[in-house]
Amino acid sequence: MDNTFINYLPLLAIVIPLAASIVLCWGKSLGETAVKAIALVGFILPAVIALVLAFQFGDAPRGDEGYAFLTDTDLGLQSSVGISLLLGLNGISMPLFVLAGVVGLAAGLHAIQSKAERLPLYLQLLLVMQGGLMGVFASVDIFFFYFFHEFALIATFIMIGIWGGQGRRSAAMELTIYLTLGAMLALLGLIYLYISTDSVSFSLIELRKVVASQPISELVQKNIFGLLLFGFGILVSLFPFHSWAPRGYAAMPTGAAMLHSGVLKKFGLYGLVQVAAPLLQAGALGWSELLVWLALGNILIIGFVTIAQRDLKQMIGYSSVMHMGYIFLGIATMTVVGAGGAVLLMVAHGFSVALMFMLATAIFNRTRTYDMTEMGGLGPHAPLLSGFFVAASLASVGLPGFANFWGELTVFVSLWHNYPWAVAPAVLGVVISAIYGMRAIARVFYGPETELFKKTAAAGNIRDITMGERIPASILIIALAVIGLWPQSVSRDINDAVEGIEAFSRPSMMNHAEPLADAEAPAANTEDTAS
Amino acid sequence: MNLEAFQAFAADNQWGVLWPELSMALLAVLLLVIDLFAAPLRKSVIPALALGGQAVILVILVLSFGCAAVGDYFSQMVNLTTLGQVFRVFFVLTSLLVCYVGWVYLQRQNLPRTEFFALTIMIAAGMMILGNASNFVMLFVALETVTIGFYVMVAYARHSPYSLEGGLKYLIMGALSTSLLLFGIVLLYGAAGNPSLPHYTGDGLSYANLNNFIVANPDNLLVLVGAALVLCAICFKIGAVPFQIWIPDVYQGAPTPVTAFLAVGSKAAGFVVLINLLRGPFAALEAFTFPLLAAICAVTILFGNLTALGQRNVKRVIGMSGIAHAGYLLLGVLALIKGVDWAVWAIVFYLFTYLFGSFAIFGVMAHLAGPDDENQELEHYQNLAKNQPFLAGVLAIGLGSLAGIPPLAGFIGKLLLFIAAFEARLYSLLGVAIIGVVISIYYYFGWIREAYFKTLEVPPDEASGETARPYPHPRSLSLAHRLLLGALAAFTVLLGIYQGAFGSSPF
16 A cells, blocks of 8 residues: 555544534435435544554554654644644554544444434534544644544533433533533643743654653643643543543433543543653652552542442443543553553453443333333343343453453553552452442343333333444454454554653562662673773 | 925825725715615615625735835824734724624614614724824824714614613713723823933824833833823723623623624724733833733633623623633733733734634624514523524534634634743633633533523423513525625634634734
């Protein structure tokens, strides 16, 4: 394939969904089939492009800082404030780019076959989200990284409002205000970063170069990292800034919930790994201890809250907040293993939580309730659906064979080296998630049939999983299993990229003695040679 | 006076330089003349001529941009700058759009039409001179042209008590601001003419002379009091706290197009004067103007956003949010005082995004308003997306832009202001601005929520009574309206994604 063309593929992956969304403005005159076909194209092409790029990535010529497929487009602000649409992918962004493409495809397929009213508008907004998400992970320019995130966020607001569930009016407002606060703090942090480096560009590559030659003073680093940590933290539902998440997800329509929890929420984590920590090493080290405590708050406190949930969708929402804790822990260790595990876990969690939200809606469509105590006995009626749900729950608990296992394992390993005291509570979190996962399976699919369930079953609308649900669910399960059985497919690139970042070279505290001894030995050698 | 001096004096009067202002004024007079002699044509010809004439002026102005030589004219009364030329374009565009909104508005009202257009265009001509004035006499005359025009326009809907109330309030407050301005000018003039001070000047009204004097005497008490009074008068125009008290009632009572004119034109005029003064005669007063304006900026942002929260009338929401926008713009002005020169461009860019966003909203408002113009509540926008998807889309884009949401133009405007403020190290004010932006999400998105979120419709038998009814205006829009509103929305989106030549400072 022509090299120059392949470089434009990331741009195409952003533009195609947006273009499809614009075409759907004339949805009424197009007719339903055409609308669905156009939307399908808008969802499939980015996923295909992402996969093609992922396969080409290993051999692609690399530019600075390990970025491949670089293209630079000046949209007018380059000469004045150094902002240009610089797209490219490195080992950290590549897997997340694929995640965005695949989860977007699954969400799109699910939406196309759903019977949502005003379907064209629904697909339009979902496509805008999709375009934004592809842009977030393909942007090398940190301004556009932020810009695309907001793109996707605003679509979410309207989607909650029109197709949302209970409490949508206030949930939409709460979510938007809370997330805008986070985004604004992050934006301030990014501008602060740009100003204090004397960089002429918002490009991440340029910023890394400038920081490498003239590091920012430690105090300023700490200030900036604090802004970014809490800004991004709010966006990722870091404890105690998580309250928007469960309510918001409970109110979101399925497609939006899949994309938001699966992909959009990774924005903040990605920002910490790709932007904040590498550029602000001292700042990140200064904050890492606090971050560990907050992450443990995510795991333990939210974990117990999750156990107490009766509402299936709320439970998934809380569990997704809880799992963010592991990723934060991985980042807080500031080691190659930890950061790599965090990225792997981001990908894994993205697939699994999207699958969970999709299946929750599938269950709701059959039982007409999200209240788990009102459910029961769905298993015999819908064996395939229950199979999918069991697999998804096990994946999200971290069973070997699924991607999440590898992510959590590496995070624990890195934690053991730097914060050994935190391993025990973190592992306790796995037990907690096993408890609520298993309980959900038992309550929803097994056990005696409740009154309500008998009533809906008598009405005769209980079918097993339909084709429209089966295809997206299979896509996500396969993705989880592929990474689970062959983690190297993803981890090698992540590792290469993370190893290249100096900030993640923190020595492990457990083995402190050995590196010191090593350091003395060569010193002696040099003396010898000198004499 | 001997003849040669007079010739030298007159040689400076190059009337050609002022052709945009003159042609605007001539257009206004032409409208009045046609109204006098060809009354039957009133309905059809006048709006077309007003809109078409301004469109022609605008096109020529844009095409000939940069042709006029920058410099002093009319014995230093007028100092033509690039900034002034940009603002000429801004004001002609504003006036054109006000005339458009006014045209929509007047179709529903039993009010005289010609005067509306003539006054709007005349005021715009005043604003255009204001942007290039370099002498306090010129400034005062131009500003009074604008203000007196607004006295009439606010009270234009003379059968509406709200409009009359607004007119009266604007008259009183405007008179107060004028007197403050005049008093400040006189103090400056008096101080500058004191022969016992270094660099005293006989012509303390000219910016250049006054600047020389102030540089030599930056601590003179009279100068400081005079400058403070002049700044206060400008704060009236831009609607900064504590000089914002006239805004809610006047914005609500004034006809929608006039509200738009006040919100965009008057505010921009205030800012161009402010920039000219702070870069000109008051440049040496940095130590005094900075803390004064910084305090005003912080309070303005918070006050505007907090008071907008509780409003249900959309005109008041726009008014209060306009106060907040003045606060954000002051952030740019402060960066300018601190020596970040490109902040001027950030301010101008922001004003243009504010222009497009605001007129998108005002256009929608004018189309949806019933015969009682001052009564436009948030409830009237319920289910707009279902009944009028086009208008709802334009509204959402306009509001999103004012809220500063990517990928809309308003976001780029805010970004530039914030970067400028960062360069000037205004950290605490940036914190205040962020709080303001987050608060503003509530009312901007609350408005979008009314338009987009599905609401349960009250059954007709229960609805009779005091319940607010949605407007019975699901009229279809003609292509011309769609094109114009669509263009405003498209500009707002486009400027947010692709800035092109506007993406770097021309100053």
